[in-house]
Amino acid sequence: MRVDFHCHIEPKPDGTLITPAEFLKAMDDAGIDKAVVLGVDHGETGYARPWSRRVQGPVYGHGWVAAETLFPGPSDLDDDTVAAFARSAPDRLIGFASVHPDRYRPDLKVRRAVDELGLRGVKLYPHAGFYPNDPRLTRMYEACVELRIPVAIHCGIKAVRWQHLKYNDPTYVDDVATDFPDLQVVMLHGGYPWVEQFIVVAYSNPNVWVDLTFLDRIALVFNQPDLVRYTVSQLVRLIGSERLLWGTEGPYLSLPMFGSQTPKDYAASIDRLVRQFDFLTGKDKENILGGNAVRLLGLA
Ligand SMILES: [Zn+2]
Numbered sequence: 001m002r003v004d005f006h007c008h009i010e011p012k013p014d015g016t017l018i019t020p021a022e023f024l025k026a027m028d029d030a031g032i033d034k035a036v037v038l039g040v041d042h043g044e045t046g047y048a049r050p051w052s053r054r055v056q057g058p059v060y061g062h063g064w065v066a067a068e069t070l071f072p073g074p075s076d077l078d079d080d081t082v083a084a085f086a087r088s089a090p091d092r093l094i095g096f097a098s099v100h101p102d103r104y105r106p107d108l109k110v111r112r113a114v115d116e117l118g119l120r121g122v123k124l125y126p127h128a129g130f131y132p133n134d135p136r137l138t139r140m141y142e143a144c145v146e147l148r149i150p151v152a153i154h155c156g157i158k159a160v161r162w163q164h165l166k167y168n169d170p171t172y173v174d175d176v177a178t179d180f181p182d183l184q185v186v187m188l189h190g191g192y193p194w195v196e197q198f199i200v201v202a203y204s205n206p207n208v209w210v211d212l213t214f215l216d217r218i219a220l221v222f223n224q225p226d227l228v229r230y231t232v233s234q235l236v237r238l239i240g241s242e243r244l245l246w247g248t249e250g251p252y253l254s255l256p257m258f259g260s261q262t263p264k265d266y267a268a269s270i271d272r273l274v275r276q277f278d279f280l281t282g283k284d285k286e287n288i289l290g291g292n293a294v295r296l297l298g299l300a
Helices: 020-030 079-087 106-115 135-147 171-179 196-203 215-221 229-239 268-273 280-299
Strands: 003-008 036-038 093-098 123-125 151-153 185-188 208-211
Touching: 003 280, 020 036, 020 079, 036 079, 079 106, 079 196, 093 106, 106 135, 135 196, 151 171, 171 185, 171 196, 171 208, 171 215, 185 196, 196 208, 196 229, 215 229, 229 268, 268 280
Parallel strands: 003 036, 036 093, 093 123, 123 151, 151 185, 185 208
Antiparallel strands: none
16 A cells, blocks of 8 residues: 655645645545645744745745745644545545644644544644754643654754754654653654764664655755665664655645645655665565555554
8 A cells, every 4th residue: 555654735836725636636646545644833933924924035045035936825734624634535634733832732732633633643843943852742742642643743954944953853853752652753854964863863762753755855955866875775774664654745845945846746756765776675665655654553
């Protein structure tokens, strides 16, 4: 079974969000059976600064442009919207909640998302202004252990200029994985530029899973032709293939530094992140492309 572990409900070029029907059509065309759809909560520090919605700083070196040009749709995606999207195809779409520690009682927000909305995991965006080991998240992590749902944590490069890179250092995920040994933690995107820390955290904590999503694009933007091969081969050598997860960011992608992605090249990362590597066995590839996500999420 092919499971895309990392999707967003992205805006299309006309600014409207992709619909469930369009999303499922893209999955069918790409041969993807199930997909995880991630919520987004940046608190007040996300893609649009709350006190200035008209003109926004862009991603890295693109000059100052209108926010609508960069992010034509909403940058946050609340739990209810994700749940409604996932409910439209409950056998194929798995929704994740998102939370920021500035929120009132993050643990209650997550409990509601799971108990009332049927979401099945949590996504955190530390570059929105917090370390993963923020004590305000302790009760939330405890709730996730109790609810038996994984927490996926963005690691490595930041998305936009005014976010702070330091929060994305995977070293801080080690605190979470160590202090909550029964919590399943997923570190996202391969951790660049902290590749070694990322690998050490994965190696040191058997409850840490690794998502390779976007690593191919990061390698292109930062001119690191060996990054994907190095990261994947080191991880497989050190922790095996059973905790590695493949994902795509979804059928549309609207970050200008990475170019635009359409349903046509939706599944190209299957080859770039997994299928091209001769050091992976057929079984390894099956694990990474879906089998591991089935186990993590109990999808069997
Ligand atoms: Zn993502």
